[in-house]
Amino acid sequence: MKLYKTIKSNIHRHGLSAAKDIKGGTKIIQYKGKKITNKESDENKKYGWDITYLFTLNKKYLLDGDFKYNTARLVNHSCNPNCEVLDNNGSEIWISAIQNINKNEELTYDYGFSFDSYYKDHVCKCGSDNCVGYIIREGSRWRIQEPIKLTKNI
Numbered sequence: 001m002k003l004y005k006t007i008k009s010n011i012h013r014h015g016l017s018a019a020k021d022i023k024g025g026t027k028i029i030q031y032k033g034k035k036i037t038n039k040e041s042d043e044n045k046k047y048g049w050d051i052t053y054l055f056t057l058n059k060k061y062l063l064d065g066d067f068k069y070n071t072a073r074l075v076n077h078s079c080n081p082n083c084e085v086l087d088n089n090g091s092e093i094w095i096s097a098i099q100n101i102n103k104n105e106e107l108t109y110d111y112g113f114s115f116d117s118y119y120k121d122h123v124c125k126c127g128s129d130n131c132v133g134y135i136i137r138e139g140s141r142w143r144i145q146e147p148i149k150l151t152k153n154i
Helices: 038-043 138-143
Strands: 004-008 014-018 027-031 034-037 054-056 061-064 083-087 093-097
Antiparallel strands (some): 027 093
16 A cells, blocks of 8 residues: 555645555655756756756756656645655655654655745745745745745645
C-alpha cells in the first residue's frame, strides 16, 4: 500500500496526504524526473518563473520533475512542514517524514527558496502560524520586514 494519496489541496491546487499514519523518519515518496544541466535550464523557457519542479543535484545538474509520473511534484510547501527532502549525493531524492504524520494530513516540506529580489513572486498560502506570506527557506524568513497573512482556502 502506498503511504500517500492525491488530494485537492487547501494550500495549492493538488497535493498529497498520508494514506495511513506515517512514523517520523519514514521515506514516503521518491522525487523522479529527468537530469538536465544548469545551462539547459537557463536556456529553456520551460524553466521560467511559473510552476517549476527543479531540484539542484550538484553544481552542474538539476532534476526536472515536471512529469506526470513524478507524483512527488504534488507535495506542497509549508512554513511548518511535516516532511523534508533527502538527497543521496545527487543519485536519488526522497520526501521523508520529519515527524509522525496522521492519516489524511497533507504532506508538506519547506521548498527552500532563497530570499532574493523575486521573493514576492512566490506567495505562500500554507496558513501556518509562522507563515510570512512568501515561500522562503526557514533561515531567511527573518528578513521579511512586513509579513503578509493569508488564510487557507478552506
